Amino acid sequence: MTNTNVKLQLFKATLLGGFLSAIVKFGWEVPFPPRTPERDATNPPQTLLEQLGLSKDISHYSYLFNENTRPIFSFIVHFGFSFFFAWLYYYLSERNKNITFGYGALYGILVYILFHIIIMPLLGTIPAPWDQPWQEHLSELFGHIVWAWSIEVIRVYVKRTA
Numbered sequence: 001m002t003n004t005n006v007k008l009q010l011f012k013a014t015l016l017g018g019f020l021s022a023i024v025k026f027g028w029e030v031p032f033p034p035r036t037p038e039r040d041a042t043n044p045p046q047t048l049l050e051q052l053g054l055s056k057d058i059s060h061y062s063y064l065f066n067e068n069t070r071p072i073f074s075f076i077v078h079f080g081f082s083f084f085f086a087w088l089y090y091y092l093s094e095r096n097k098n099i100t101f102g103y104g105a106l107y108g109i110l111v112y113i114l115f116h117i118i119i120m121p122l123l124g125t126i127p128a129p130w131d132q133p134w135q136e137h138l139s140e141l142f143g144h145i146v147w148a149w150s151i152e153v154i155r156v157y158v159k160r161t162a
Helices: 003-029 044-051 072-095 105-123 134-160
Strands: 062-065 068-071
Touching: 003 072, 003 134, 044 072, 044 105, 068 072, 072 105, 072 134, 105 134
Parallel strands: none
Antiparallel strands: 062 068
């Protein structure tokens, strides 16, 4: 396979996997909300945006869909995260197949630990792990496993249809 074909596969997989995995993670959080309503009044993407200097008005800016307010900048962060980590997964999987262990479950667990146990608590974006409710850990851990699995499904699909 030529280098151009590999780059095209990476691009295609990133677009499909990033989009699908973001939707999967959203869908996971409907029956298993990771935060209490009080903590979700300003969700982690909004908190991060405010930590980066955006005003609360901007970080909470929303649009209406079917009479429901949707936080657009939270969604941009959420989709950006999924696109970047889908790309990284595909990039790493071409260099070391171990990252695909458990159909992506290992990757999902690593991302969960990296962000929800280490980085975001250190930044003050979310509480320390021991101050988070167990339901948050449960939802985020398994949500990241399903999220990464959906990235793997697209990786396999793109490889097989190339």
